[in-house]
Amino acid sequence: MTLGHFIFFGYNWTLGLDPLLAGEASSLEAVSNIIVRGFLPLLGVVLAFGWTSWKYGRLYCGWLCPHFSVVEMVNGLMRRASGKLSIWDRQKLSRQRPDGQIVETNNRYWWLVFIAVVGFAFLWAVVFLTYLLPPKEIYHNLLNLSLTRNQMLFISVATLLLSIEFMFARHLFCRFACAVGVFQSLVWMANKHAMVVSFERQSAADCLGCHHACEDECPMRLKPRSIKRRMFNCTECARCLVACEQVQSEKSRPSLLKWQDGQSALQESDR
Incomplete structure (x- = not known):
């Protein structure tokens, strides 16, 4: 705030308007600087962040x-x-x-x-x-x-x-x-093929005796065995997957919670 511009990795990041104010550059050059130094970097960050949210969620x-x-x-x-x-x-x-x-x-x-x-x-x-x-x-x-x-x-x-x-x-x-988190959730929910925690419901009987370890481990207090729209706030931290894998490994069984994306993710998105 005291300098009036951003600092990016130790370098001054300005819009390059000083030459225009000093009469050393034309208005066309000033507009070009605004687009190259301001609009395009901002657009790039938004697109990259949006694509990541679309594909992988929060x-x-x-x-x-x-x-x-x-x-x-x-x-x-x-x-x-x-x-x-x-x-x-x-x-x-x-x-x-x-x-x-x-x-x-x-x-x-x-x-x-x-x-x-x-x-x-x-x-x-x-x-x-x-x-x-x-x-x-x-x-x-x-x-x-x-x-x-x-x-x-x-x-x-x-x-x-x-x-x-x-x-x-x-x-x-x-x-x-959190505006950043809600934005990611909304974009993620719009993509039915996005990466999601999937529950093997046909093997649900293997959950007996587990004492819902996946739910206890979720930092966001969600129910990982539920459908996607009930996991709107999932942060993809994978702690539920680790918990399920640890519990099931004691019984020599595979984890019931798995990452799914693409066509396989529809079973959680369309329910």
Whole structure:
């Protein structure tokens, strides 16, 4: 914001309008610069992101999104503290993980939940501020306890709001409030041949005794054995597939959850 342009991998990324303002370039050259440096890169990013969402769904959410990483980490700590992945869950999860590990709950883990939630909220607040103001200034003021009033106010309010979101509404934000995630879901749902988690329903009897491990492992609190439109918010993280594979391998049986795309994906899309 202080420079008035973007920075891309350390290089200034401008629209190249300075020569026009200085009278050294024509309006045609300025329009060309806007198209080449502004419109085409933006169009390329949108098309690439849209194509990825069309074919693979919320791939960004499950593998690149920093918010989803925080969700998974807090989920793990909250499971150790309460036996649930969210304070809104009515029932506790099974104590046994798909790999056979037993998860014992301990109230002392609530301290780690609180530290993780507030710690990441503060870190995010500082990082958000460094997108608006020079990072060197923010980190210098932070280390020397000399933040300005507005900087302190921004970090304090952002930390409070993010702490509330991480603690109480992180799943709801991912599923319904994140514009990037919802866009990917809408594009993915429009493609019946897109990659989807498919359930071998003809072998559903093999699920007996599993204690719905795939559902317990889903960070988004979805039911992986359901049809596609009920997995609208699936982030393609594959934790349900790993869980099913681990459970079934103990019985020397193949996993009942598999990736499917193309014509094979229609069984989940058309139901």
